[in-house]
Amino acid sequence: MPHTADRLAALARQVLGRPSPIRIRAWDGSEAGPPDGPALVVRNRRALRRLMWSSGELGFARGWVSGDLDVDGDLYDALTRLSGLALNRDEPVPAGPPAGVFGAAPRGPAARLREAGRTARDAARPLGTMLSLTGLPVPPPAPAEEIRRRRGVLHSVRRDQEAIRHHYDVGNDFYALVLGPSMVYSCAYWDRPDATLEDAQRAKLDLICRKLALGPGMRLLDVGCGWGSMALHAAEHYGVQVVGITISHEQADLARKRVSEAGLTGRVEIRIQDYREHADGPYDAISSIGMAEHVGRVQFRAYADTLYELLRPGGRLLNHQISRRPVPNEEAYQVDEFIDRYVFPDGELAPIGTTVSVLEEAGLEVRDVHALREHYATTLRAWVANLESNQEQAARLTTQGRARVWRLYMAASALAFEQNRIGVNQILAVKTPPTGRSGMPPTRTL
Known part of the structure; x- marks a missing residue:
């Protein structure tokens, strides 16, 4: 049976349509992906549930703030790779300014699949892989540092x-x-x-x-x-x-x-x-x-x-x-x-x-x-x-x-x-x- 990191790398390839731009280190100690540069450390299954329920940069941020996700190595290099700007070093930077500070609009697996022209049936395989890796499909609570409840009229x-x-x-x-x-x-x-x-x-x-x-x-x-x-x-x-x-x-x-x-x-x-x-x-x-x-x-x-x-x-x-x-x-x-x-x-x-x-x-x-x-x-x-x-x-x-x-x-x-x-x-x-x-x-x- 493949190690957890191999399964995560395969999942990333299914969603992105190309290999993961960054090495992945899973909670069982296994690693997969490019041998050079930093590693994205996935400390537990909860990190995946955060990404599944809050896709894009908010899910990553929640995983980072809680410590469920981490980076081993140069943080700037890791963020550049994760932004999508370094998915293929031979490709030009996509035209037009991205939406978020991470360098890409908040896009989850479904959006990535749509962009690649794939159908709902194509989404079944990565979704099944994600569910098998995450365990109970229950959304984790947001970290305490996140502001949630806001009172009053905007900019009052x-x-x-x-x-x-x-x-x-x-x-x-x-x-x-x-x-x-x-x-x-x-x-x-x-x-x-x-x-x-x-x-x-x-x-x-x-x-x-x-x-x-x-x-x-x-x-x-x-x-x-x-x-x-x-x-x-x-x-x-x-x-x-x-x-x-x-x-x-x-x-x-x-x-x-x-x-x-x-x-x-x-x-x-x-x-x-x-x-x-x-x-x-x-x-x-x-x-x-x-x-x-x-x-x-x-x-x-x-x-x-x-x-x-x-x-x-x-x-x-x-x-x-x-x-x-x-x-x-x-x-x-x-x-x-x-x-x-x-x-x-x-x-x-x-x-x-x-x-x-x-x-x-x-x-x-x-x-x-x-x-x-x-x-x-x-x-x-x-x-x-x-x-x-x-x-x-x-x-x-x-x-x-x-x-x-x-x-x-x-x-x-x-x-x-x-x-x-x-x-x-x-x-x-x-x-x-x-x-x-x-x-x-x-x-x-x-």
């Missing part, structure tokens, strides 16, 4: 608060371990080859300050201020008065502590406040760094209108936001199932063109779009390295499952940026007054 203040708590209120010590001393949770700016993560994050904050033309006496609003890094940098190095707002209590607690320790209490105020509830304008400048991804389609125009109203005439906005590649005939805003369940609940990505259009519809004049896609891939790999170097400590600070979530999502996202499936852009816009005098420099110097 209350529901957004719950989503932010799920992602950010997992412990400041955990984030410090992953992000490093900068405590900046957005794309860094790698302006020289020998830069450290801390150097690159400092360069990013300084780049934003210069784009906003900050100077002494100016008022800056930092929307989604996180742990206060932008507010601290702007106040210390550019002499501005800063109001930072966040709806994460843990972020606000640490940000206030950092402001106090830096001796900047009189120049930086950190508030627990939703951007929709803020009315302290006008401001000379507004920074929104890695926050707009949480806003969503139903609120993005209101977000743009609010920031427009909070700026003085001639005031500048720097909107730093992840984007996705556009897909013809699809809704502009898209949700990734794994990210939605485990990482950023209710987060939505839109193409850069959609974001620019909405900002201009609100009355802002977009003056510059700066793509930083490759920079985010480098940043994510640095965060993954921090996590992998401190895996046991990360698990103690949160849970083993939560640490696994972060490692998977950051590694998969790094590949998505590298492969141009998602991007990140700094959009510089100005509230140009009726005179048309924007105050922007005549030449681009940054």
Whole structure:
């Protein structure tokens, strides 16, 4: 009788129409598949039941988070192979941007068979193999780290608060371990080859300050201020008065502590406040760094209108936001199932063109779009390295499952940026007054 791994490899071939792109190691110790590269470790029958009941990337994610599935070897190589981009090294990458961070739309065995032009009768054999391997065909419960029940209207203040708590209120010590001393949770700016993560994050904050033309006496609003890094940098190095707002209590607690320790209490105020509830304008400048991804389609125009109203005439906005590649005939805003369940609940990505259009519809004049896609891939790999170097400590600070979530999502996202499936852009816009005098420099110097 064939070993379990051989049966799994045969199952993969039936579904994919070609050999498995990755070596498979089963719970009985058997192995099958390519001898080179990483191995997909299937620890138990429950892993297969997860894949059967939640096909595509959600099933894989549930298996990964629970520890039922693992990778022995290079995680980036494994995810690239599993994405389908390396199923045949001699074939070109399929045209069109895939849907998920794993590099392929969530497709289960049935969808794979349909794509290959096979019938329901063709599906009977792999289904029978799957059932014989999984044991009782009962769906396993989702891991505790998955968000399931959501209350309230999508992107209402209350529901957004719950989503932010799920992602950010997992412990400041955990984030410090992953992000490093900068405590900046957005794309860094790698302006020289020998830069450290801390150097690159400092360069990013300084780049934003210069784009906003900050100077002494100016008022800056930092929307989604996180742990206060932008507010601290702007106040210390550019002499501005800063109001930072966040709806994460843990972020606000640490940000206030950092402001106090830096001796900047009189120049930086950190508030627990939703951007929709803020009315302290006008401001000379507004920074929104890695926050707009949480806003969503139903609120993005209101977000743009609010920031427009909070700026003085001639005031500048720097909107730093992840984007996705556009897909013809699809809704502009898209949700990734794994990210939605485990990482950023209710987060939505839109193409850069959609974001620019909405900002201009609100009355802002977009003056510059700066793509930083490759920079985010480098940043994510640095965060993954921090996590992998401190895996046991990360698990103690949160849970083993939560640490696994972060490692998977950051590694998969790094590949998505590298492969141009998602991007990140700094959009510089100005509230140009009726005179048309924007105050922007005549030449681009940054």
